[in-house]
Amino acid sequence: MNLQFDSEHVMLRDSAEKLLASRFDFRAFQKLIDGEPGWTPELWTIFAELGWLGLPFAEEDGGSGGGATEISILMEAFGKYLVVEPYLATVVLGGGLIAALGSATERKALLEPVIAGRSRLAFAHDDADAPTTAVRRAGGYAITGAKKVVLGAPMAETLLVSARLDGTVGVFVVPSDAPGVIVRPYRMVNGERAADVDLTGVTLPARALLGGNEDAGSAIELVIHRAIAALSADAIGAIATMVRATVDYAKTRVQFGQPLASFQALQHRLVAMKVKEEEARASSRLATLALDGPPDRRLRAIAGAKAKIGRCARAVHQEAIQLHGAIGTTNELSLGAYAKRLVAYEIKFGTTREHLARYGAMIARPELAAEGLLSAAG
Amino acid sequence: MNLQFDSEHVMLRDSAEKLLASRFDFRAFQKLIDGEPGWTPELWTIFAELGWLGLPFAEEDGGSGGGATEISILMEAFGKYLVVEPYLATVVLGGGLIAALGSATERKALLEPVIAGRSRLAFAHDDADAPTTAVRRAGGYAITGAKKVVLGAPMAETLLVSARLDGTVGVFVVPSDAPGVIVRPYRMVNGERAADVDLTGVTLPARALLGGNEDAGSAIELVIHRAIAALSADAIGAIATMVRATVDYAKTRVQFGQPLASFQALQHRLVAMKVKEEEARASSRLATLALDGPPDRRLRAIAGAKAKIGRCARAVHQEAIQLHGAIGTTNELSLGAYAKRLVAYEIKFGTTREHLARYGAMIARPELAAEGLLSAAG
């Protein structure tokens, strides 16, 4: 058992802090998300130069073999500095699927441009209604369906589309400009971009099925769990920033001749916020470290973290606004942008309530409820 | 619309206050509930002399024709002074059933000794498991079943037993010492006495069926609603007492050189308690006044009040103890007795959660959700 950063973790955290802090400008952020394309290609190039786009990939695939902890360090910084570039969509989801399912050749071919920052990926998974299906054709497949909330799709050259094959599910590599693909982009509450994607009889060659794998269900689940853990770290960055901003505001804002921070009723509420930050951070750490553990512990940790952090995020963003008073309800401060980022966190990849129900179903098994967090299996 | 006490209400409240305040002694209360019989027959006689035991009954039945508001005034005083005598069981439930279902003769015969204080009633309604059934026999019935949580049964000479007759339900008048009746008394968390009642082939004459009424279902529901409204007023008495006690304690208890009441964090929590008292009181009033309204509004008001007051009761008793500190967790003060009274309130006649679900089912109908509290029907 070891829960402390090593020197490389610290280096990564510091370099991310250094880059993003120096570039952070809330007015520029507002312009960015209010306009098009809604992200900064130049920043993406810097991500590539720093090796962040290859962070989790194996060295033989051109990556640096980083793990979930390294990803969580970057994501927390992204949450802290309101990064809206499609890192989660491209590296964690898209790249994660390719790394998990792709053949050596596919990994080489598909990851190289991603790592170099030349192309972006998006994972089209959630069906708007009826399941998306892939029908076998002479020499390939035809895919039909409607996907919703495809993160990063507007800026992705390549879509990874999950589709039913008979009983199982496969992941298909689909150019976003392929005939029959319609990408309907929109802006999300936190400023990020997503899209609904319609696929109508999209014809694909046989090699479009990633890894030729017709049963990618468990790989998809694991990648989504990795995305939830990563996104949770992002939420921690936002939560911690809101707590710090509120504490600083309370120390400087003077009413009735004293700083707000001198009023005991507010002190106790600031403590409650900070406690939630600490608990949320611990849950996020748990989720990150459970990714490489046994599946049932992993599901318990992921669902539990999403539920717990979602609850903390709700309470923290509401209290932060309330304790700031009127100014906290406006775009004058960045506070609201963090609140909206946390609102989006609560909804992505299943709401707080949905994950709470999943977690509840797990721990309804007393033997699992009785299990501590440390386990034999690494 | 009129929501103010008239002079008779005020007189009733004052006389109840006068009697009960003068007799209240917490040490004596503890002895009373720790010993047998667990109630004070002498006090019961005084209730009779004051006319309280006949309060809700028609004048031709020897009562004084009081309504739900009068009952709620008495019950609030009972909650305030920890009265454990079986008023609810005898007058509201038992007497209420007789008044609603009984023939003129039965009302005369059964209510007279109740109003005079000579005998007590209990309503055996909740089935422990399988429904209690009444089988027709030559010249009468045989009743078999197991009833649970029969309030006031240990001190009741007469049981009113609900039992299935084919598809419908009837209420039977059963002497508690009738052959085949076993009363298993126990003490409840709030000090009151209840019993489980087993009925094994209890043979009854035909006239034992109250009012000869074979379809008493709606009468039973109304009487239970009256009991819930009355019990809610009792809860208000306990809630208000806990709030007052906590405010007084905070004003007098000195720590760090100042009274607790001077700490803003505690002030805000005291306000939250007082606000809950006000809301609970309003819900109780609503439930009381809805008893004579249309059935769906009545159900909504009763279920809503039980849910709302239950939630307030939980929060208030917990905060009252917490703000008192260690002394609040002990029998040294009466505070704990009120907490236990409120715990019992939350459970009797359906838990807070059960009533919340009932209320939810009602207001899930948008037309009902949209309806204000004032209505044409009286």
Add this chain to the structure above:
Amino acid sequence: MDLSLSAEDIAFRDEVRRFLASNVPDAMRRAHDLTTSFLDDPAISIHFHRALDRRGWSVPHWPVEHGGTAWTPVQHYIFDVECGRAGAPVYNSSGSHFVGPVIMHYGTAEQKAKYLPRIRSGEDHWAQGYSEPGSGSDLASLKTRADSDGDDYIVNGQKIWTTHAHKSNRIFALVRTSREGKRQAGITFLLMDLDRPGITVRPIIGNGGDHEFNEVFFDNVRTPKSGRVGEENHGWEIAKYLLEFERGGSVIAGRVRAQFAKLVRMVGARCPGDPGVLARMAEIGTDLDAMEMLGLTVLSELQTGGHPGPISSLLKLRWSEIRQSICELALDAIGDDALRWIGERPLYENLQLPQEDEETLAVTLRYLNSRAYTIMGGTSEIQTNILAKTLVGL
């Protein structure tokens, strides 16, 4: 005691319903339903205001001689419930509820003659110039100064959180006319036209994208002393008089109930089987019932000439929380549709979708806007401090 409406009350209710049926057209109702800010757009509400004025109902709580009705408290309650049920627009009450009563109580004959009719008719839109960047909850610390210059004041300073200043033609403000003695002692209550040279209005955009609030800058603004209400340096008393109205607000049970009924419909359509949402919805319903009952208790006292007392702070505190909880649960009810952001305003002009989809798109924006309910008009913390004294007696 009873909760029943008299025959006269019922007749009145039906009269109100008939009026609303013919004066709240579908387009107006849709605009109201798609408004995510606290107040409706005057471009919409003015038509309703004028209809009310024609009917003599635009300032029902005013004395009859000023164009008010002689309604009983219960009639006011019925009117409010029916307006909510009909989805009638909510218009800025700074004129009818705040400065109007102040002018009636403290104003000169000239001021009454000049301003009251234009409030009643909806011709004037008033903004409230109270808060300043450094003076929020601690209002008495305000710094905007008005220096005497003959028959005029020269006003310099800055106000903030002035609701709809960008859609108003007049403003009533608290200004400092003296720096001597207690902070409260040097404050004057002043009426001004917003088109005066030297006045600049800067928008403040809310987290939900709504433009409700503004900063108003005063740079050597010359305004006649005839706009002063009451004596110089006696404005604080007037401010407190006005705050009573702001805190108590009108009986808003009807509005909240209408909002709640919309939530019930939305939940029924979007997640009818979600036990968590249903349980929370029921809790909110019981809160609403309790608060409506408390409001009716106040009404009953008013009917017999009683005084609401500290309850008004309690009503502000809890009604704002209940409205927030309704907006919050709606957010929880619509799943990942809540992720979508619509930047353009007003929604009623920028959307053309089926009604249910339109209302879904408004949910997140309204949730974000609703966080201001417990802050504007006296924060919950201030209400709680007041209640500690008045209700709990600490």
Add this chain to the structure above:
Amino acid sequence: MDLSLSAEDIAFRDEVRRFLASNVPDAMRRAHDLTTSFLDDPAISIHFHRALDRRGWSVPHWPVEHGGTAWTPVQHYIFDVECGRAGAPVYNSSGSHFVGPVIMHYGTAEQKAKYLPRIRSGEDHWAQGYSEPGSGSDLASLKTRADSDGDDYIVNGQKIWTTHAHKSNRIFALVRTSREGKRQAGITFLLMDLDRPGITVRPIIGNGGDHEFNEVFFDNVRTPKSGRVGEENHGWEIAKYLLEFERGGSVIAGRVRAQFAKLVRMVGARCPGDPGVLARMAEIGTDLDAMEMLGLTVLSELQTGGHPGPISSLLKLRWSEIRQSICELALDAIGDDALRWIGERPLYENLQLPQEDEETLAVTLRYLNSRAYTIMGGTSEIQTNILAKTLVGL
């Protein structure tokens, strides 16, 4: 980073499990399960304490020379988890965790020789004489006085909330030996035998019917100065040193998890289909996971010689709340069975029912007892005040 147990850890865990399997008989486990107060009855726990002593595990956190183990923080954690899982009794830690470390740190050679072995063996039971009727959270205001008389002190005054004083033979107390200077400056840390003439113990019965606490009256009690720890009037420093232990407490994740697992079984048996209870149970589970993770983070720092810092107050604050929430949800899970009251104590002697029925009868009593968790050992309000300074930096 990882959450995995090493091979040595696993071997140790299995060793602990074997020990517990043979030293926690069913009757002992049942007594523990039916104990509604915080601590088990010494009549039960003493047998477990002696078994631990025989094994050399009764004071595992002590230095080896005093009979402690050289366990790693993770081994302590494992031991705690396994004790919880096995339903081992919880015994009064006033000796092993409070006065023991104090004597080791501040005591004389004689005091160490006299007291430490008897704590280790379970021969001595210690009570804590800190709080007084007028001095709860504000400890420094204590009034119980010890006046010098040759080689003795004469002690007069009153202590309150002395856990298990009625089952202890010794008491460590803070007494006032001077009324000069700062309140803190006149306090002395004193060890006494409870069988001294002039000492009276009066029981205080909790709302749940448990007898955990007592008042202890000192009426001209003569006790030797040899019982004084540290210098006269220097007791406050010792008290603060000790409070660190009280607040941090031992790692109790294992105990709470065992309690939670019992709740899960009870809910599964009593209301498996109740969505409200299931959702709340899940929330508590996620709280528990987060706190266990926080505790492990502290362990990880301790392993590398770090210091937990302000987290100890956070742990006390949240663990006590989580334990309460478990007791509270159990109350909600059993419906009207929660109405039944059992006056007789101890339950394990007065009940003879099927296991499930016995545990049901304990629920309401335990709920009532649990309200003290956030008060005893430093109220949540005091922890929050501390956290405002240490964690938030206000």
